[in-house]
Amino acid sequence: MSDLPFAAADLELLRQWDTPTICNALEMVVPTRRGRGFTVRPFVVADPSLRPVCGLARTGQVRAAAPSGRTREDDRAARMAWYDYVADARLPTIAVIEDLDEEPGFGTFFGELTSTLHQGLGCLGCVTSGAFRDLGALAPGFQILGGMVNPSHAFLHVVDFGREALVHGMTCGHDEVVHADRHGAVVIPDHAVRQLPAVIDVLQRREAVVMEAARQPGFSPDMLREAFRQADEID
Numbered sequence: 567m568s569d570l571p572f573a574a575a576d577l578e579l580l581r582q583w584d585t586p587t588i589c590n591a592l593e594m595v596v597p598t599r600r601g602r603g604f605t606v607r608p609f610v611v612a613d614p615s616l617r618p619v620c621g622l623a624r625t626g627q628v629r630a631a632a633p634s635g636r637t638r639e640d641d642r643a644a645r646m647a648w649y650d651y652v653a654d655a656r657l658p659t660i661a662v663i664e665d666l667d668e669e670p671g672f673g674t675f676f677g678e679l680t681s682t683l684h685q686g687l688g689c690l691g692c693v694t695s696g697a698f699r700d701l702g703a704l705a706p707g708f709q710i711l712g713g714m715v716n717p718s719h720a721f722l723h724v725v726d727f728g729r730e731a732l733v734h735g736m737t738c739g740h741d742e743v744v745h746a747d748r749h750g751a752v753v754i755p756d757h758a759v760r761q762l763p764a765v766i767d768v769l770q771r772r773e774a775v776v777m778e779a780a781r782q783p784g785f786s787p788d789m790l791r792e793a794f795r796q797a798d799e800i801d
Contacts, residue, residue: 570741572759574657577620577743580759583766584618585747588754591765595758605693605711605750606735612698612710618747619690619709620754621658623738624651626727628696629666630673634723644724651727653687660744661689662751664731665696671713673720674699681705693744693751695733711746772797 580588593600626648634641652659661684663675676684676692677700684692684705691709692698697716704710713734730739736751738744743754754762779785779793 570657571756572743576759577658579763580620580745580754581618585745585749585752587766587769588745588762589752590769591762592752592754592758594765594769595761596755599755602737604736604752605733609693609711609713609734609750610698610715611748612701612704612708612712614748616707616709616747618745619660620743620745621660621690622655623662623731623740623742623744623753624655624659624689624727625662625664625729625731625738625740626651627664627666627725627729627731628675628722629725630675630696630720630722631667631669633721634725636723641723648724648727649683649687652684652689655688659687659689660746660751661692661694662731662733662738662744663692663694663696664733665694665713666725667696670695671697671716673697673718673722674716675722676704676710676712678703678705681708681710684708691746693733693736693746709746711748711751768801772800775800 589604665671674697676698682705685708693711695713697714698710698712699715699717728740730737736753738753743759745752745754775797776793779789
């Protein structure tokens with residue numbers, strides 16, 4: 567793994583803000599990314615009450631609609647290679663899993679056991695176009711954003727890992743920073759990680775001026791114009 571321009575504490579700091587707030591700040595820090603790098607379709611969220619997760623992507627592809635065609639031993643070896651890959655990280659991780667089946671979600675990868683194994687290897691959660699199961703029995707605090715809930719593994723097998731994964735419109739590569747919560751997920755460019763807190767502070771102070779104006783008796787468009795003017799002066 568190459569040296570990264572941030573530390574675990576920087577990723578932990580970003581967990582205090584929801585993913586829409588992260589997206590707002592990215593629009594300022596990396597305006598060229600305004601139209602990409604985030605999920606664009608809804609998920610089933612394992613526990614909407616959980617705080618956001620933020621970590622380095624561990625990307626993979628799975629299928630479940632038909633057997634892999636490999637031996638049981640080879641399937642197990644592929645699964646263990648995936649776990650080796652997840653564990654090979656100096657910082658917390660997020661599993662980003664693309665379901666390659668024609669109808670994603672035919673079988674589940676993540677459930678009680680799988681979430682517990684991943685959590686033990688330093689993984690905070692999973693973002694997947696596939697299915698998950700075991701609602702209410704997942705590893706405590708392990709967040710999953712999935713395409714659907716499904717009760718069966720079917721023929722779930724690991725196809726590949728470590729290359730780009732596409733999940734609900736978000737393309738994500740190995741070791742990219744992912745921030746996710748009940749709203750969806752976004753990829754944060756490495757150089758932006760440490761810039762975001764200061765930008766979020768400015769945006770929140772600007773928004774507070776406008777929100778306060780909107781709560782005043784007799785709020786009007788002229789008051790809104792003045793609030794926008796005052797907000798624009800905040801930096």
